[in-house]
Amino acid sequence: QSALAQPASVSGSPGQSITISCTGTGSNIGTSNLVSWYQQRPGKAPKLIIYEVSRRPSGASDRFSGSKSGSTASLTISGLQAEDEADYFCYSYGGYTTYVFGTGTTLTVL
Amino acid sequence: EVQLVQSGAEVKKPGESLKISCKGSGYNFTTWWIGWVRQMPGKGLEWMGIIYPGDSEVIYSPSFQGQVTISVDKSISTAYLQWSSLKASDSAIYYCVRGYSGTSQFDPWGRGTLVTVS
Numbered sequence: 001q002s003a004l005a006q007p008a009s010v011s012g013s014p015g016q017s018i019t020i021s022c023t024g025t026g027s028n029i030g031t032s033n034l035v036s037w038y039q040q041r042p043g044k045a046p047k048l049i050i051y052e053v054s055r056r057p058s059g060a061s062d063r064f065s066g067s068k069s070g071s072t073a074s075l076t077i078s079g080l081q082a083e084d085e086a087d088y089f090c091y092s093y094g095g096y097t098t099y100v101f102g103t104g105t106t107l108t109v110l
Numbered sequence: 111e112v113q114l115v116q117s118g119a120e121v122k123k124p125g126e127s128l129k130i131s132c133k134g135s136g137y138n139f140t141t142w143w144i145g146w147v148r149q150m151p152g153k154g155l156e157w158m159g160i161i162y163p164g165d166s167e168v169i170y171s172p173s174f175q176g177q178v179t180i181s182v183d184k185s186i187s188t189a190y191l192q193w194s195s196l197k198a199s200d201s202a203i204y205y206c207v208r209g210y211s212g213t214s215q216f217d218p219w220g221r222g223t224l225v226t227v228s
Contacts, residue, residue: 001172003154033214034212034213034214035214036214036215036216038155038216045205045219045220045221045222046147046155046205046207046219047217047218047219048215048216048217048218051213051214051215051216051217052213052214052215057215057217089154089155091214091216092214093214096169097169097170097171097172098171099145099157099160099171100157101147101154101155101156101157102154103154104154104155
């Protein structure tokens with residue numbers, strides 16, 4: 001199955017809010033609430049920041065929030081900080097053998 | 111503390127075999143899935159497959175079926191990813207990650223194992 005589509009890059013200034021989209025199909029995001037988001041800082045392993053579309057794991061900043069509409073999931077980061085500069089990947093379950101990540105988005109904090 | 115500790119970096123030649131490991135600690139290893147994810151240099155994340163240590167059930171991503179073997183030794187809380195004949199295109203960082211059936215909560219991740227085939 002093809003990777004979920006994300007914008008290659010987004011940017012924002014400190015204090016602003018940004019939103020990263022993740023577009024799938026009716027076979028994955030469109031019919032599943034098993035959507036999660038991961039932050040990957042340079043040279044580090046990915047880290048879970050949102051799961052089940054909008055739930056935050058223990059320890060994740062409340063500046064991260066998730067939502068879904070149709071076949072598109074979104075990650076919003078409010079109150080941008082320099083430490084948010086990283087790559088962000090979405091994930092969706094699409095069936096028994098189909099676990100698919102997004103193409104990834106690089107966030108630059110200006 | 112829940113942890114996944116992966117084996118160290120490997121440098122191999124094309125055609126060689128390799129088995130890398132991922133040891134879980136701080137939780138009941140047999141009741142959580144362990145997934146393997148590939149990240150090629152400068153690229154995104156790709157699911158390779160997932161194994162349930164409780165009964166060794168493996169689900170391979172179609173793209174990796176037949177290319178790798180995922181296994182587990184629950185007696186030592188360790189999952190494995192192995193190749194029988196490496197190719198240069200297998201050069202990547204390989205991550206293991208813990209997951210739970212019926213959720214999208216994959217956490218924590220191991221630090222990754224860098225495999226270089228040259």
